[in-house]
Amino acid sequence: MLNPGSPRPRRLRKNDSVRNLVRETGVQAADLIQPLFVIDGDGRPEPIGSMPGQFRHTIAGLCQECRELFDLGIQAVALFPSLEASLKSPGGEESCNEQTLVLRAIRPLKEAVPDMQVVAHIALDPYTTHGHDGVLTPDGQDVDNDRSVEILSRMAVLNAGAGADFVAPSDMMDGRIQAIREALDEEGMSRCGIIAYSAKYNSAYYGPFRDAVGSSKAAGTTLLSKAGYQLDPANARQAERELVLDELEGADILMVKPAGPYLDIIRLARETTTLPVAAYQVSGEYAQIHAAAQMGWLDLKRCRDESLLAIKRAGADLILTYFARDVAATLRGA
Numbered sequence: 304m305l306n307p308g309s310p311r312p313r314r315l316r317k318n319d320s321v322r323n324l325v326r327e328t329g330v331q332a333a334d335l336i337q338p339l340f341v342i343d344g345d346g347r348p349e350p351i352g353s354m355p356g357q358f359r360h361t362i363a364g365l366c367q368e369c370r371e372l373f374d375l376g377i378q379a380v381a382l383f384p385s386l387e388a389s390l391k392s393p394g395g396e397e398s399c400n401e402q403t404l405v406l407r408a409i410r411p412l413k414e415a416v417p418d419m420q421v422v423a424h425i426a427l428d429p430y431t432t433h434g435h436d437g438v439l440t441p442d443g444q445d446v447d448n449d450r451s452v453e454i455l456s457r458m459a460v461l462n463a464g465a466g467a468d469f470v471a472p473s474d475m476m477d478g479r480i481q482a483i484r485e486a487l488d489e490e491g492m493s494r495c496g497i498i499a500y501s502a503k504y505n506s507a508y509y510g511p512f513r514d515a516v517g518s519s520k521a522a523g524t525t526l527l528s529k530a531g532y533q534l535d536p537a538n539a540r541q542a543e544r545e546l547v548l549d550e551l552e553g554a555d556i557l558m559v560k561p562a563g564p565y566l567d568i569i570r571l572a573r574e575t576t577t578l579p580v581a582a583y584q585v586s587g588e589y590a591q592i593h594a595a596a597q598m599g600w601l602d603l604k605r606c607r608d609e610s611l612l613a614i615k616r617a618g619a620d621l622i623l624t625y626f627a628r629d630v631a632a633t634l635r636g637a
């Protein structure tokens with residue numbers, strides 16, 4: 304027997320009504336951004352093997368998908384082009400082609416669903432033969448930071464001009480947020496916001512994404528590892544520095560990526576800035592839950608919901624997640 308007056312915290316967990324009353328965190332469709340892959344042509348959507356339920360959409364399919372997402376309550380999408388190999392080059396020139404796939408996709412998407420917030424991916428990896436996020440120095444041993452920033456700024460202006468509501472630089476070059484902010488403002492595009500991938504780690508959890516955009520060719524090998532620009536998973540203080548710098552340079556929203564293995568960094572971001580904090584539950588986090596569920600080892604829906612709740616609890620205001628559509632459908636009772 305407990306003594307009279309002993310604490311009994313279980314009182315607040317005794318039934319659904321009480322648990323619902325005291326619940327601190329929740330995930331809503333409006334918090335979620337659905338990443339979507341785009342391909343050219345007018346065929347059927349291509350399933351992505353390592354990401355069950357995710358597809359590469361044609362432009363027409365993308366517009367239809369966005370209509371359905373918006374009806375489910377998803378109000379933002381992040382676009383990633385998947386280009387045919389012939390359009391890739393060491394310099395990634397296709398990224399600044401005014402007719403490039405993603406620019407041709409944004410206009411019809413905004414016409415189809417004007418209130419859908421479109422987040423444009425600013426990095427060169429879908430466009431380079433080597434899969435790096437920038438162009439390389441002449442000896443091929445490093446990314447050329449400053450030249451890459453120039454190209455990324457141009458890309459940002461083109462994407463904003465096509466109608467993107469946000470540009471999201473995911474390259475981790477130094478100084479890119481300020482350069483992009485200045486380029487956008489000089490071109491009269493001050494309305495376009497910046498979601499900075501500020502604390503982006505050199506993570507093994509990006510594997511399925513690299514399959515999806517075909518950037519895995521060299522990335523991950525010793526020579527072409529992204530360790531020279533993405534953060535070392537061992538470090539938290541460098542993440543804090545990147546977060547502070549990106550805020551000072553003019554970012555509107557700061558992002559941590561991946562999400563689940565970096566909950567401490569999400570909390571750090573929450574405590575470091577007054578800006579909204581985004582977290583990207585990346586392809587590998589999605590894939591591992593699906594894989595275990597397919598084996599019959601984990602419950603897909605419960606792990607999905609728990610993983611997202613944990614990311615919110617850590618302090619994320621918004622979450623990029625491949626589960627966005629499914630979660631919204633569940634919330635709708637669909």
Ligand code: PBG
Nearest residue numbers: 426428436473508509512585586
């Ligand atoms: C590259 C980029 C990557 C992702 C988003 N942008 C992969 C990488 O850095 O190689 C990964 C997203 C995911 O895994 O879902 N700029």
